[in-house]
Each structure stands twice: as C-alpha cells, then as structure tokens.
Amino acid sequence: MRYIALLRRFLQLNLLRELAYRSNFYMQIFQSLLSLGFGLVGLAVIFDHTSALNEWHPGELLVLLGVYQLVGGVINLVIQPCMQQLMREVHQGTLDFTLLKPEDAQFLVSIRQIQIWKLCDIVLGLVVVGIALAHLGATVGAGQMLTFLVALVAGGAIVYSFWLMLATCSFWLVRVENILVIFQDLYQAGRWPVSIYPSWLRWTLTFLVPVTVATTIPAQALIGQLAWPTLLGVALFALLTLVLSRWFWLFGLRHYTGASA
Amino acid sequence: MKALLAVYRAQLKTSFLMYLQYRASSVLWLLGMVLEPVIYLVVWSTIAGANGGAVDGYTAGDFAAYFLVLLLVNHLTDNWVYYEFQERVRQGLLSPLLLRPIHPIHADIAQNLTYKFMMLVVMLPTAGALGLVFHPTASITPLSLLLFLPSLVLAIAIRFLVEWSLGLTAFWTTQMSAVIQVYYVGLFFLSGQMGPLALFPAPVQVLAQLLPFQWMLAFPVQLLLGQLDQHAIVLGLIAQTIWLCLSLAMMTVLWHRGLRRYSGMGA
Numbered sequence: 001m002r003y004i005a006l007l008r009r010f011l012q013l014n015l016l017r018e019l020a021y022r023s024n025f026y027m028q029i030f031q032s033l034l035s036l037g038f039g040l041v042g043l044a045v046i047f048d049h050t051s052a053l054n055e056w057h058p059g060e061l062l063v064l065l066g067v068y069q070l071v072g073g074v075i076n077l078v079i080q081p082c083m084q085q086l087m088r089e090v091h092q093g094t095l096d097f098t099l100l101k102p103e104d105a106q107f108l109v110s111i112r113q114i115q116i117w118k119l120c121d122i123v124l125g126l127v128v129v130g131i132a133l134a135h136l137g138a139t140v141g142a143g144q145m146l147t148f149l150v151a152l153v154a155g156g157a158i159v160y161s162f163w164l165m166l167a168t169c170s171f172w173l174v175r176v177e178n179i180l181v182i183f184q185d186l187y188q189a190g191r192w193p194v195s196i197y198p199s200w201l202r203w204t205l206t207f208l209v210p211v212t213v214a215t216t217i218p219a220q221a222l223i224g225q226l227a228w229p230t231l232l233g234v235a236l237f238a239l240l241t242l243v244l245s246r247w248f249w250l251f252g253l254r255h256y257t258g259a260s261a
Numbered sequence: 262m263k264a265l266l267a268v269y270r271a272q273l274k275t276s277f278l279m280y281l282q283y284r285a286s287s288v289l290w291l292l293g294m295v296l297e298p299v300i301y302l303v304v305w306s307t308i309a310g311a312n313g314g315a316v317d318g319y320t321a322g323d324f325a326a327y328f329l330v331l332l333l334v335n336h337l338t339d340n341w342v343y344y345e346f347q348e349r350v351r352q353g354l355l356s357p358l359l360l361r362p363i364h365p366i367h368a369d370i371a372q373n374l375t376y377k378f379m380m381l382v383v384m385l386p387t388a389g390a391l392g393l394v395f396h397p398t399a400s401i402t403p404l405s406l407l408l409f410l411p412s413l414v415l416a417i418a419i420r421f422l423v424e425w426s427l428g429l430t431a432f433w434t435t436q437m438s439a440v441i442q443v444y445y446v447g448l449f450f451l452s453g454q455m456g457p458l459a460l461f462p463a464p465v466q467v468l469a470q471l472l473p474f475q476w477m478l479a480f481p482v483q484l485l486l487g488q489l490d491q492h493a494i495v496l497g498l499i500a501q502t503i504w505l506c507l508s509l510a511m512m513t514v515l516w517h518r519g520l521r522r523y524s525g526m527g528a
Contacts (some may be wrong), residue, residue, distance in 0.1 A: 013382030030439055038446050045461060049316050050308045095401075178289045189300050196307045198394070202301070 006103065007111055014114040028117035032069075032124050037049045038193060039065045052198045055235050060194070063134035064219040068123025068191050071155065071214045073118050079160050081113035081194070083167040083181065090256075099253070110164070129222065140222065147231055148220040154238035155214030161241035162210050168252040169246075183209065190215035213237070268363060279372075280379055287376070293384055294336060295391075297454070302328040302395060306455055315461055321394025322398030323486075327457055329388050329397055330482045335454065336384050337413065338420045338477055340373050343441065355523065365513075366425060373421065391498030399486050408494060409485040415501040420477040422508035429512070447472065453479025457488075460525035473504045 018024065043065065047058050056064070086109045089095040098107050098112075133140060140148075166179055186209050194202055194212035205212045217234055220226040280287055306321040307329075314320055319327075349355045356367040427441060450457060451465070451474035458469050458479055469475045480497045483489050490499065 005274070031442065034442055036444060041450060042455065045455065046304065046308065048462065049460065050311055052311065053304070054307050054311070104415070182289055182293045185296055188297060192300065192304055196303055199302070199305070 002103075003107060010085045011114060011116075012112050015116055018116045025117050025120075028120050032073075032120040035072075035121075036065075036069060036124055036128065039063070039068070040127070054193060056193050059132050060219070060223050062135065063129055063222050064193060064215065066125045066128030066132055067152075067219040067222070068125070068215045069128060071152070071159075071218070072187065072189070073121025073125055074156055075122050075159060076115060077118040078111065078114050078123065079156075079163050080180070080183075082114050083122065083163045084112050085109075085113045086167045087170045088178070095256075099256075105253065106164070106246065112222050114256075123225070133222065136223070138223065144221065144224055147226055150220055151218040151221040151226065151231060151234060154234045155210075155218055156243050157238040157239075159214050161238075161245035163224055164245040171252040171256045187211050193219075195256075208217040265367070268367060269288065269371050270296040272368050273375050274377040277379065280376060287380060288383055291336075291380060291387070293388055294339070295332060298328040298332045298335070298501045299391065301455055306395075319457060319460070320398065322396055324449050324456075325392070325395035326397035326399035326486055329392055329395070330399075331453065331478065331484055333384060334390055334416070334478060336380065336484050337377055339377075340369075340376070340421055340424055342369050342373070343424045343428040344384055345369070346367050346425070347431045347501065348433040350523070359520075369425065374470065402487060403487060405485055405487050408498075409481055411485050412481040412498060412501060415498075416477050416481050419473060419501065419504045419508055423473060423477070424504070426508065426512045426526075428516050429515040429519050432515075432522050443505075448474050448477075451475060452477055453482065457483070469501075473508070476501045 027152075043058065046053060047061075051057070053061060064209055086095070089098070095109075098108055099107060163180070163183075186205070189197070189201075189205050190211040194205060194216040197205065202212070213234055217226065217230065221231070302324055305316065305324045306318070309316050309319065309321045309324060315323075349358070353363075358368075383504055427444060430438060430440065450461075451458075451469045451472055451473055458475060463467070469479075476497065480489075480501065484494060484497065
C-alpha cells in the first residue's frame with residue numbers, strides 16, 4: 001500500500017515537472033509518429049518482395065511492430081531514465097542521499113524518473129496492435145489476452161532486471177553509460193521475429209541482451225502462436241532474473257562505498 | 262599550407278592518444294554499428310531464401326557482400342560532429358575554440374579521421390568474421406577498386422560537411438530539432454542502409470537520386486561491387502562533385518551567419 005502511495009507521488013512530481021515544458025509533448029508526438037512511420041515504410045519495402053517473412057504475414061508483423069513500439073515506450077517511460085539516473089548518481093556520488101531514505105532503495109531508484117510523454121509510444125503501439133488484429137480478422141479471446149499480458153509483464157521484468165544488473169555494475173566500474181547506449185541499437189533487432197536470426201544471434205538476443213523475449217513472444221501470444229511451455233519458460237526466466245538482479249543489487253550495495261564517504 | 266599540415270599532425274597525435282584512453286567505449290560504439298547491417302542482411306537473406314534464392318537478382322551472397330561493404334563504408338563515412346557541435350554551443354565550449362587562429366573544422370576533421378583509421382583495426386576483422394558466417398559473393402575488379410577510392414573520399418567529405426552544417430543549426434535552436442530526426446530517417450532509407458536502392462519503388466529511387474543521401478553511402482558500395490554500369494558511374498561521380506560544392510557552400514554560409522548570432526552561452 002505504501003509503495004502504491006509512493007508511486008503516485010513520484011508520478012505527480014514527474015507530471016508537474018513535465019508540464020513546465022509543454023512543447024516537449026508535441027515533440028514527442030512527432031517523434032512517436034516518425035518512429036512508427038519508419039517501421040511501416042520498412043514493412044512496406046519488405047512486403048513489396050515477398051508475401052511472408054519466415055511464416056510471418058504482413059498483419060502479424062504489424063502486430064509485432066505495435067508490440068515493439070509499446071514495449072519500447074515502457075522502456076523509455078521508466079526503465080531507461082531511472083537506470084540512467086542511477087548510473088549518473090553513482091558517478092557523481094549523489095546516490096548516498098537516496099540510500100539514506102527510509103524506503104527500499106531498489107524501489108526508489110526504479111520509479112523516481114518517469115518520462116510521462118513516452119506514454120505516446122505506448123498508446124500508439126496499442127493502436128497499431130488493435131488495427132493489425134482487426135486487419136487479421138482475429139478474435140482475441142480472454143485466454144489469449146491473458147497470455148499476452150503475462151508474456152508482456154514477463155518480458156518487461158526480464159528487460160528491467162537486465163538493466164538493473166548493468167546499472168549495478170557501475171558500483172565497481174563507475175562509467176558504464178556506454179553499454180546502455182548500445183541497448184538502443186540492439187533493441188532495433190526486436191522489430192523482426194527472432195526466428196529469422198541465425199542461432200548464435202538468436203541466443204545472444206534472448207539470453208545475453210533480452211530484446212526479443214520482450215517483443216516477439218508477446219506478439220506471438222496475441223496472434224495465438226505461443227505454446228504453453230514457452231510461456232511457462234518465459235515466466236520462470238522472468239522470475240529467475242528478478243531474483244538474480246535483486247540479489248546482485250544487494251550484493252553491489254554492500255560493496256558500494258559512496259563517493260564522498 | 263605547411264602550417265596547416267603541422268596543425269593536422271599535432272591534432273592527429275592528440276586525438277590518437279585520447280582514443281587510446283577510451284578504447285573500451287570506442288569498441289562498444291562499434292558493436293551498435295555492426296548490428297544494424299547484420300539485421301537487414303538477415304531479413305533480406307530470409308526473403309531471398311523464401312523466393313527461391315534471389316530477390317530481383319540479388320542472391321543471399323550478393324546481400325552479404327552488399328551489407329559487409331556497407332558496414333565498412335558506413336564506418337568510414339560516419340561521424341558525430343552534429344552531436345558534438347550541439348554540446349559545444351549549449352555549454353559555451355565554442356568560445357575558446359573561436360579564439361584560436363584556425364577554423365575549428367580542422368580539429369574535427371583530424372579527430373574524425375583518427376577514429377576511423379584506429380577503429381579499422383577492429384572493424385576489418387569484424388567484417389572478416391561476418392564474411393565467414395554469411396558467405397558473400399562478389400567479384401571486385403582492379404578498375405572498380407580504383408574508382409571506389411575517389412568516390413569513398415567524396416562520400417566521406419559530403420557526409421562530414423552536411424552533418425557539420427546540421428550541427429551549426431545549434432546556433433538557432435538549442436534543442437534537438439525535428440530537422441535532425443527527419444534527416445536520420447531519410448539517411449536510413451535513402452542512403453541504402455536498409456537495402457540496395459534498386460529494391461525500392463521507382464519514385465523512391467528518383468527521390469534518392471535527387472537527395473544527397475545515396476552519394477554518401479550506397480554509391481561507393483555499389484561501385485566497388487561492380488553493380489553499376491559505366492553511365493551510372495560517371496553520373497554518380499558528377500553528382501558527388503555537385504553535392505560536395507553545395508555542402509561546402511551551405512557550411513560556409515551557415516557558419517558565418519551563425520557566428521554573428523552566437524553570443525557565447527554560459528561564457
């Protein structure tokens with residue numbers, strides 16, 4: 001309950017801060033539309049030459065594009081800004097102030113930076129998914145919706161754990177921002193179904209940098225091509241990474257000496 | 262002229278030492294650059310496989326050759342002067358540079374060249390390793406190699422001048438402007454980063470002929486791989502020369518206009 005109250009307070013704070021820069025909102029709408037247009041043109045060029053990309057038909061790839069935009073929105077809304085701030089504070093030594101607060105530090109560092117306008121990407125992603133599903137003529141039942149939500153949450157949890165572990169590395173390495181810039185480039189790979197990549201790249205994009213679990217698998221759930229065992233595996237993988245990143249974070253904190261102390 | 266050479270020698274040396282210090286992060290930057298061509302190589306190869314081996318005459322091996330050469334040419338023509346210039350103007354770092362008795366573009370050129378050639382040490386083996394994985398097929402003749410070199414130099418110069426000019430827009434706007442974002446989207450599709458321009462619809466190809474993007478990237482790549490006829494090569498070299506003059510003029514005008522506006526923020 002207290003956590004929900006805290007989350008609400010942080011949302012309010014971030015909303016107030018962003019309302020001071022209202023032109024950013026229009027800039028964000030422009031950016032979201034541009035990035036969506038980018039994806040659509042890519043699909044148009046591809047499907048000018050083929051009717052299916054590795055068993056994925058245009059409507060299904062459109063679902064994937066929507067999920068890609070949606071998940072990217074979630075990452076940019078809260079995960080990336082929070083973790084970037086965490087790393088900046090380790091570098092500048094101001095993290096000490098957060099650690100002194102009488103709340104769970106992992107919770108605080110994970111919710112205090114929210115880039116409200118990134119909600120545009122999430123809304124736009126949902127619209128694309130909706131249009132694509134209507135185009136496919138598919139009726140999404142309650143079961144399918146539930147699988148989609150489970151896959152989406154699990155994918156988000158895996159990406160979050162990955163970022164938290166990388167950010168925790170900054171306790172020792174101090175400067176790791178570069179690694180996170182690379183994530184933006186790697187996330188591009190999630191635009192396409194993971195099955196097209198050669199096995200070494202597929203492995204990397206699933207376990208080393210978990211990009212595709214967050215995009216391909218929820219999309220598969222929506223178009224009804226996700227087998228139960230895969231969903232179960234992803235959910236377990238998500239739990240495992242959450243526990244692992246929690247442990248690593250606490251381990252890192254014990255080794256953190258602060259910059260000024 | 263002799264003084265300028267001495268300046269370049271000194272700049273090359275300092276930037277060499279600087280990058281040596283940050284070699285780990287420089288290598289990380291490369292990783293991101295390598296992945297994109299690999300993604301689109303995989304996408305096009307998949308389509309070629311599904312279409313019975315080729316897309317409009319491009320086999321999987323042709324795509325591999327195209328994207329591997331593209332990877333190298335993209336590395337050689339790439340720069341981040343736009344981003345750096347924005348920071349300079351925003352933080353007032355430009356002021357000390359203006360006090361020097363030499364145009365600041367020379368330092369940027371030297372720094373950029375150092376990075377490119379240092380990183381070739383990593384880039385060439387990476388391209389080689391990818392070559393072993395994706396099996397490119399290409400027949401590069403001595404003549405195409407000979408013509409490739411000037412077109413590569415022209416491509417590097419055009420892209421550098423255009424993006425330096427884009428950086429100069431920081432004099433007028435202090436926020437990342439919409440123009441820059443549209444530029445990068447245009448660059449991706451029209452420079453051939455997504456795939457050979459021949460695979461795009463005809464109106465897009467005409468547009469690509471008129472804009473500078475393909476002369477910064479796709480033209481040298483296709484020239485080297487022998488995918489262009491005599492007519493297209495001559496036309497391309499002329500287009501590159503025209504764009505070099507245009508971008509040089511644009512840079513000069515924006516620089517003089519911008520300097521008059523610049524009041525030294527933060528200084």
